[in-house]
Amino acid sequence: MAKPKKQPRPKAITPKGFRDYFGSEVTQRTEMLRTIAGVYHRYGFDALESSAVETVEALGKFLPDVDRPNDGVFAWQEADDEGQGDWMALRYDLTAPLARVYAQHRNDLPTPYRRYAMGPVWRNEKPGPGRFRQFYQCDADTVGTASMAADAEICAMLSDTLETVGIPRGDYLVRVNNRKVLNGVLETMGLAEDADARDAVLRTIDKFDKVGEQGVRELLTQGRLDASGAYIDGVGLSQDQADPVVAFLTSKAGDTAATLSNLRVAVGDSRIGAEGIAELEQIAALLDAGGYGPDRIEIDPSVVRGLGYYTGPVYEAELTFEIFDEKGRKRQFGSVAGGGRYDDLVKRFTGQEVPATGISIGVDRLLAALREKGRIQAVEHGPVVVTVMDRDRMADYQAMVAELRNAGIRAEVYLGNPKNFGNQLKYADKRNSPIAVIEGGDEKAKGIVQIKDLILGAKIAESATLEEWKELPSQFEVPRGDLVAKVREILATQDGQG
Amino acid sequence: MAKPKKQPRPKAITPKGFRDYFGSEVTQRTEMLRTIAGVYHRYGFDALESSAVETVEALGKFLPDVDRPNDGVFAWQEADDEGQGDWMALRYDLTAPLARVYAQHRNDLPTPYRRYAMGPVWRNEKPGPGRFRQFYQCDADTVGTASMAADAEICAMLSDTLETVGIPRGDYLVRVNNRKVLNGVLETMGLAEDADARDAVLRTIDKFDKVGEQGVRELLTQGRLDASGAYIDGVGLSQDQADPVVAFLTSKAGDTAATLSNLRVAVGDSRIGAEGIAELEQIAALLDAGGYGPDRIEIDPSVVRGLGYYTGPVYEAELTFEIFDEKGRKRQFGSVAGGGRYDDLVKRFTGQEVPATGISIGVDRLLAALREKGRIQAVEHGPVVVTVMDRDRMADYQAMVAELRNAGIRAEVYLGNPKNFGNQLKYADKRNSPIAVIEGGDEKAKGIVQIKDLILGAKIAESATLEEWKELPSQFEVPRGDLVAKVREILATQDGQG
Incomplete structure (x- = not known):
């Protein structure tokens, strides 16, 4: 008889795409979360901590990319007494759980409900350099009001937060757009009902920063040779159809009034487009009255945001200073926060309209930025x-x-x-x-x-x-x-x- | 053709055994974690945050009860490019991940390595009243030293921590025992090699608080009628075999010296038993020199601790004041923290001995205790x-x-x-x-x-x-x-x- 095999020793490794954080990496994040919570709290937002685990049906499917198993979440099926139970999953953001929480507890919560939440979220994505499958988010949302004053407040608070954690004015910009304006543009193109074409146009717009006006035009129509020499297929629109998209994308002008006026041309007589522009106008007026000028927050039609659940204004905070990437090339640091209005997320549960809007700060990226700029000490004394x-x-x-x-x-x-x-x-x-x-x-x-x-x-x-x-x-x-x-x-x- | 069925609306509920925390429930916990981290940090412990997800093989199987699916963890199989990947799981405590982290990074970490960690852990258990499947732990461990000074330090720090968060001296007690002493007792009974009998005896000892000396004796031998009238099967030992267990359990005396002397009788001439007693003696001497008398920390042979990985001293912190349970009956609040020495956990990975010891504070229970005693305001003013x-x-x-x-x-x-x-x-x-x-x-x-x-x-x-x-x-x-x-x-x- 063969000798019984010895159990092999377990491998001491983090699962692929996960990592450990040591010492000041942890304490500095904790400190930053505390600082951000302080700003959110002063704005009247209440803390909420929902569980990391939700039912798959409660989370819904709103993640952007499609090239992943299990729709990008970590999921498993419960084993219950009778055999097979519900499918459960780790939350992929803090917004979908908020919609569930609000729907579940709405009779006990104030309306509007301002809440903040912070903690890890999990994405079952292909890991890459600096891209992990568990990362921290720090969110603030207002549920139960359609007022653009809520959106303006969120943008102002985001601006205040960035300055409070140590990003000085001039080193960041909160950019605001509106999904309805883009939908207006698609309406004028006759694509409002074609979800696939809409998504393809959205993905193309998202590349504007990288490929510029001519590149977007090529990608929307016949396709394009990229810098590496590879040919990227186009969306297949005609040049005429591409015109309003390009007009929309390039409508940013020297001041808000001029930008809005350009957008009016881009949406033509689309009703939804006009509604979106009116909302942007309201947000801009409130921010202006509050002293949040275009040095901090500006209307920028090139902002897209990947998540599928946005229905109105969308926001993105970018750090505008340059850093050197892993290959030693200079580039802008880029996005550290984003969000928008998602009026239909709670409705999924309740059947009733519950408008909501909010932001999510990518705390790990923000920390990396502060370290990059030498605003946080990398090494601390021991005992x-x-x-x-x-x-x-x-x-x-x-x-x-x-x-x-x-x-x-x-x-x-x-x-x-x-x-x-x-x-x-x-x-x-x-x-x-x-x-x-x-x-x-x-x-x-x-x-x-x-x-x-x-x-x-x-x-x-x-x-x-x-x-x-x-x-x-x-x-x-x-x-x-x-x-x-x-x-x-x-x-x-x-x-x-x- | 039948009309296409409308998708039913998702249910807005937390998965069974999970809950949401609102407002001050969240901020008070954050504040407590900050306070505890302050004490740990002052003692020279460094922060560590490992990911919530580990491979199943790295976590190992150390949870106490057996009446659960998936060995008590939430686990799923990764889908990788080739088809089926590793089994992953949510951590069930912060100790098993520490062993993995230390084995993985041991060349970069100081030895001994003092670390603290805090965060949620997940147990795939049957939920019950006040018993959730996600809860917070706040741990401190010292890896890489067999010195009893490390165990004494952990106990002293636990005592300091409880007082710092607001449990006054006299309202808590840190109780210390040693697995080796119990193993010595089992050795004298001829059961040292019989893992099943050992586990059965351990489980019985754990009921000492509830059933008392006579109850333990019955459970070790022929069995016992419990209060509800149900008959509980016994372990099946003879009365002679039960004697040393009962002697061990009842060896707590008026002072440490007398307790240790009783324990010496209970372990007879077992070498491992004598070793355990010598360790307890060292811990007691160090604590005594530091002013941590039996009003704060005492040797108590009835402490068991469920987890399978302990190899030497074990600790448990109990709150000694009485509260009313959900049925209105007075009872002691009970355990809020526990831990012990686990010299073999890192060895699983590396094959080399790496002694380690530590504690885990059940933060949610500790918060409940402070609210119970009115030491934390339940309601806070809004904005x-x-x-x-x-x-x-x-x-x-x-x-x-x-x-x-x-x-x-x-x-x-x-x-x-x-x-x-x-x-x-x-x-x-x-x-x-x-x-x-x-x-x-x-x-x-x-x-x-x-x-x-x-x-x-x-x-x-x-x-x-x-x-x-x-x-x-x-x-x-x-x-x-x-x-x-x-x-x-x-x-x-x-x-x-x-």
Whole structure:
């Protein structure tokens, strides 16, 4: 008989497209979420946390791309007592769950209901560089009002939020468009009822930033050779049909009034188009009265937004400064937030019209932008490390860290094998510790401790002359009773230099 | 041909066993997580956020109960390009993912690695009252050291954390036991190698709190009639075999030394038992030196902990005050945190010994306890509501809320249909607003606003005499320019009374 096979060891890897976040990556995100929640809260929005798991039918199918399994969500079938249960899925955004929550609890919620939500969402997409299958969103939505004042408020709040987290005016722009205007354009082209053509036109418009006016015209008609030499099929419209789309796309002018006037030409006598333009006009007037000029928020007909559930105004916040991409090429940082009005999402459940509008901030991208601009420190100091010179006196060392902590100083005792002292200093180095504390038998007998300034020590080791070395001692001998005071003094000096 | 069936509307319900959290339920939890993270951080623990999704093989099978589908996790099979991919699952705790993270990143992490993590975990269990399939945990673990100083530190930190979030000394107890001691007892019984018998004995010990010494003895031997009249099968041990278990369970004495001495009798000459007792002795000595006496942390042999991966010391934090359960009966609040040493979890991946120990706080239960004791306000005030008297002057009202927000006051404009003013006040009431602001055409012409103190108004409406009504006006007419100052004044008065 064959020997029983040994179970292979499990592989220690994150599933494909997922990642781990360490230390300041986590705390900086937490801090940013807290800051954003503060702005949302001041605007009167209430917190909501729905579960990560929803029934598939409640989530609906609104994700943009189609080249994915399971419609882009992670889903599974419940096993219940009788056998097969409901299909469940991880939420792919925070908007679809909000529609479910509002429909479920509408009798207990105020109307309009302003709510904010933050947390991870999951997309069953092909992972790519910098593109993960779990990421954070931070949303604010107003449910139960068709008033454009709600849309204007959302845009103003988005602008305030970006400035509050550290993106100065001039480095971002909130761009506003309206799905109804585009629908008006499609109506004039006779494509209003043709969902496939509509989607193809939408996808083409979304490429305007990349391919420009001529490129869009080619993609809408016969097709186009792209930069790599590949031929991209066109939508197959005639040049006449492409005209209003191009007119729409290029209608952005020097000021809002001129842009709106160009849009009026593009939508011709479409009723829905005119409605969309009137809505944009209302939003612009309210924002203008609030002092949110085109340096912060502007009407821009090239904004599309991929999600299928938008019905009116759509918004997108872009960071306008340039960064270098992974290939070293300069490019604009791009979108960090987006949203819009989705008047039919709640109706799916209730059958009644419940207008709603909101935004979603891509927190991880926003963090990346702030790091890119050096507005968030990438590396933070670790704790003070109390070394262990005498394994039997662990209680003494724990008393030291307790004293330091009680004084509000982050501190820890070395818990590895203390035999090799060099390992303890290497550990402190890996922890990015500012200070190491040493108390061997001699020190104990004399009632003193050694305190090593590791930041200064590293600097000296790097560059100091012998002269400076003598003048800048990086190790201090102080009475045991002065431990906390001396540590505090060194930390203050380090902060002053840092 | 039959008419095409209309798609039925999706049901607006949370999946079974899941729930939504609103307003202060969310913000209070966020605040508690922040407070706990503060303590963990001061102790030198670094933040880690792993993804919610892991491969099933990485998670392993360590959940206690067995009467569940899919071994208690939510799992699904990935669809990859070639057809069928890996099995993935939602994490059921934060410990199994930590073992994976440490094994994966061990070359970049310090050793020992102290980390904290917080977030939801998912269990595919039968939901029950107050028992949900998604709940929050807040963990701290030290990986890479076998030192009992790490276990003592974790217990001390748990004690500090409970006091910091608002559980005073005397209202909680951290109880410490050691799996090795129990294994020693099983060794003396000749059951060390019999996993089934071991698990049965463990489960029986876990019922000690409920059934007492005699009950445990019956359950270990021939079985027992429970309170409901049902007969519970016994494990089938002899009375002689049951003796050491009962001796072990009842070995808790007036002080640590006496408890340890009783345990020495219970484990006889078992080597592993003696090792466990020596470890408990070390932990007790370190805690004692740090001032963590038996009023906060005590050795208690009845602590079991369900998870299968523990190998040494185990901890449990209990709240000792009494509450009334859903049936109106008095009972102790019970466990809010637990943990222990799990020296083999990382080894599953790497083949090398990597000792580790840690705790997990059940944040939702801890919050429930604080609400129960009135230490967290259940209801919070909503925003100041600026009402809309004239739909065309929305910009004026938005200017008011902007002024209030810029002064740090939470404020919002009414965004529903403004026609019926009563609805606006009903809305403010539902929002629990402290103040409503009113500016109609007359007020606008006179350059004034009306400010309604809604808290005082509600009090007066409830109980005031006509006399008091006159003396305590709840509505004030102030110049438009004094809006912010007057609102601030009223809020200060309300805070003073609240």
